[in-house]
Amino acid sequence: MRVKIISIPVQHQEKALQFxxxxxxxxxxxxxxxxxxxxxxTVVSKEEQDGPEVLLxxxxxxxxxxxxxxxxxxxxxxxxxxFNVDSVQQEYDRLLNLGVEFSIKPTEMGTVKIAxxxxxxxxxxxxxEML
Amino acid sequence: xxxxxxxxxxxxxxxxxxxxxxxxxxxxxxYIDNNFDKELNLNLLSHIRFTSKFxxxxxxxxxxxxxxxxxxxxxxxxxAKELLIKGTSVTETCFATGFDSPSSFSTLFKYRVxxxxxxxxxxATFTKSV
Numbered sequence: 001m002r003v004k005i006i007s008i009p010v011q012h013q014e015k016a017l018q019f020x021x022x023x024x025x026x027x028x029x030x031x032x033x034x035x036x037x038x039x040x041x042t043v044v045s046k047e048e049q050d051g052p053e054v055l056l057x058x059x060x061x062x063x064x065x066x067x068x069x070x071x072x073x074x075x076x077x078x079x080x081x082x083f084n085v086d087s088v089q090q091e092y093d094r095l096l097n098l099g100v101e102f103s104i105k106p107t108e109m110g111t112v113k114i115a116x117x118x119x120x121x122x123x124x125x126x127x128x129e130m131l
Numbered sequence: 132x133x134x135x136x137x138x139x140x141x142x143x144x145x146x147x148x149x150x151x152x153x154x155x156x157x158x159x160x161x162y163i164d165n166n167f168d169k170e171l172n173l174n175l176l177s178h179i180r181f182t183s184k185f186x187x188x189x190x191x192x193x194x195x196x197x198x199x200x201x202x203x204x205x206x207x208x209x210x211a212k213e214l215l216i217k218g219t220s221v222t223e224t225c226f227a228t229g230f231d232s233p234s235s236f237s238t239l240f241k242y243r244v245x246x247x248x249x250x251x252x253x254x255a256t257f258t259k260s261v
Contacts, residue, residue: 050258077133104136110147111157111194116135124135131157 005042007055008081009070010121013041016056019120023098029053038062045083054081060122070122077103079116079126088113088129155180156194159187163199167206168229173199203229208243211236215252224248 010016020026026043030053033039038061042053059066073080085091088106092115096102103124104116113129147153159176176199177184191199207228214224222233225248230236241247246254 075133077135079135103133104139107139109139109143110153111160114139130160 003052005053005055006081007057007059008119008121008123009059009066010056010119010123011058011060012121013039013056013058016119016121017041017043020054020056023095023100026054056121074122074124077116077124079124081123082114082126082128085127085129088115088127091115091127152190153194155182155187156191159191159199160195160202163203163206167203167210168227170229171199171203204239204243208240211240211248212244212251215248216255218252218256221248221252 008016017028020043021028025046027046027049028041029044029049030042031039032041038058041056043056044053045051060070061067092102092106095117101118102115103118104114104126106113106115108131111131113131115127116124117127119125159180162176162179163171173184173188177187180187182190188198191197191202195202197205207230211224211228211230214227215221219227221237225233225236228236230239237247237249240251244251
């Protein structure tokens with residue numbers, strides 16, 4: 001067994017694609033239409049295009065419990081997904097300039113530095129730098 | 132304050148209140164990062180941070196969830212992949228990443244990556260040229 005995909009539930013796939021590629025800097029990898037308003041849509045890290053894919057999946061739109069769970073996590077400020085960066089401070093500065101909202105500014109937590117931002121699709125995402 | 136923010140504060144005070152210990156393990160990790168190509172052992176690492184070697188081993192494992200040796204091996208494999216992708220020969224990669232012999236390097240590489248270094252390099256070159 002291999003780990004190839006992690007899923008992020010998003011409220012609007014097209015909007016998510018714009019944010020994850022345009023703002024965060026991921027690259028679109030797979031885009032397969034599945035029904036009128038849903039796609040199998042994955043993006044990958046620009047530096048690691050053979051690495052794991054992030055599946056931007058439309059579950060909150062189609063499955064009520066998914067929507068409820070996403071909302072509860074969001075309101076509690078909990079990031080369900082995290083990405084590793086070389087410098088949390090640099091990414092924070094870059095994303096802040098692009099208008100991204102942070103609920104946690106760069107913060108040291110022992111051996112890591114973290115920050116949490118709003119992905120505009122219903123999720124908190126955590127950035128992590130190993131110290 | 133969100134639930135997550137209060138949890139961060141709570142967990143930080145439980146796990147990371149000993150700043151000296153945190154600095155010791157961070158310093159050790161940086162030393163490994165900068166010297167992964169040399170012969171490294173616990174004696175040397177503990178000398179550098181003025182700790183006993185078993186204390187350092189326990190601390191590193193406590194804060195990073197891995198022993199220094201496991202971390203060092205991960206680092207070396209990661210660097211070996213980078214070199215192989217750039218086209219460096221297997222023997223050269225082996226010594227440049229601090230391994231002792233090409234045969235033990237190849238065995239470990241295959242165990243960790245799923246492919247022997249030569250095969251990994253072939254596939255990487257193929258992917259690049261497509």
